[in-house]
Amino acid sequence: AQTVTQSQPEMSVQEAETVTLSCTYDTSENNYYLFWYKQPPSRQMILVIRQEAYKQQNATENRFSVNFQKAAKSFSLKISDSQLGDTAMYFCAFMKAGNAGNMLTFGGGTRLMVKP
Amino acid sequence: GAVVSQHPSRVICKSGTSVKIECRSLDFQATTMFWYRQFPKKSLMLMATSNEGSKATYEQGVEKDKFLINHASLTLSTLTVTSAHPEDSSFYICSASLGFADTQYFGPGTRLTVL
Numbered sequence: 001a002q003t004v005t006q007s008q009p010e011m012s013v014q015e016a017e018t019v020t021l022s023c024t025y026d027t028s029e030n031n032y033y034l035f036w037y038k039q040p041p042s043r044q045m046i047l048v049i050r051q052e053a054y055k056q057q058n059a060t061e062n063r064f065s066v067n068f069q070k071a072a073k074s075f076s077l078k079i080s081d082s083q084l085g086d087t088a089m090y091f092c093a094f095m096k097a098g099n100a101g102n103m104l105t106f107g108g109g110t111r112l113m114v115k116p
Numbered sequence: 117g118a119v120v121s122q123h124p125s126r127v128i129c130k131s132g133t134s135v136k137i138e139c140r141s142l143d144f145q146a147t148t149m150f151w152y153r154q155f156p157k158k159s160l161m162l163m164a165t166s167n168e169g170s171k172a173t174y175e176q177g178v179e180k181d182k183f184l185i186n187h188a189s190l191t192l193s194t195l196t197v198t199s200a201h202p203e204d205s206s207f208y209i210c211s212a213s214l215g216f217a218d219t220q221y222f223g224p225g226t227r228l229t230v231l
Contacts, residue, residue, distance in 0.1 A: 035219070037222075042224070043154075043207065043209075043224070043225050044222065044224045044225070045160075045209065045211070045222035046222075047219060047221070050219055091159060091160070102148055102165065102213065102218075103150075103162060103165060104150075104160075104162070104211075104220055106159045106160050107159065108158075108159050109158075109159050111157075
């Protein structure tokens with residue numbers, strides 16, 4: 001079974017600054033996918049970024065980038081130039097690859113507050 | 117693209133009644149849909165996985181007779197909470213994916229309150 005751990009229950013950052021959210025996971029799988037989802041106060045889950053484990057290059061999406069360290073089983077999210085709209089719960093999630101790979105395993109979440 | 121809708125967004129019902137929640141993929145065909153439950157300030161808890169045309173697979177501890185799931189088409193899955201009780205009050209979220217190893221896209225959620 002896989003586990004995903006987010007060690008920071010809450011974080012805050014000043015608008016326009018950079019913040020990094022941590023995520024570690026435990027798995028015996030070699031092929032898998034990792035995700036960061038954002039859940040703002042509206043509670044709509046929004047995909048932020050996706051990383052394939054076989055890719056060495058870190059995924060980026062505009063102001064969002066990840067630091068994927070496969071050997072360390074670490075998958076942190078960096079938000080640059082933080083904006084007030086980034087205030088949300090952020091969930092790290094794991095998905096196995098292959099025929100059985102469809103279910104998401106979520107971490108406990110990190111509540112991020114962006115302050116003006 | 118990849119929009120998933122849920123209806124209703126909020127529902128209040130009396131104890132003992134049944135409530136149906138619909139989940140639709142609006143711009144893609146979803147071979148697999150998922151139902152989650154989320155308690156306040158907590159993470160998502162997977163309840164069941166459903167594939168079109170087959171029976172849902174329930175996670176351990178989820179009562180299949182209480183939470184009936186039907187995935188009648190590639191764009192629609194329904195969750196029926198039967199004989200609802202106050203402890204069933206929660207936020208229910210569905211998601212949909214094209215298939216194996218595909219990204220899950222989430223609906224906006226349904227807040228169920230059982231009086």
